[in-house]
Amino acid sequence: MESSVNLFREACHKGWSFGKQLLRTIFIVIMILFGMLSLLQIAFALILWLDSIGT
Numbered sequence: 001m002e003s004s005v006n007l008f009r010e011a012c013h014k015g016w017s018f019g020k021q022l023l024r025t026i027f028i029v030i031m032i033l034f035g036m037l038s039l040l041q042i043a044f045a046l047i048l049w050l051d052s053i054g055t
Helices: 002-054
Strands: none
Touching: none
């Protein structure tokens, strides 16, 4: 009985650490995507702004 409880606890701990790693990876990917999108928006705004100055 005791060993099965320990196994279950260990499996939960491993699953939790894996889940935390997965969440962190997903969070980093989302942050990178948002950063790229905002950079594209800034570049687009700069191009439009320079274009309006040029004319």
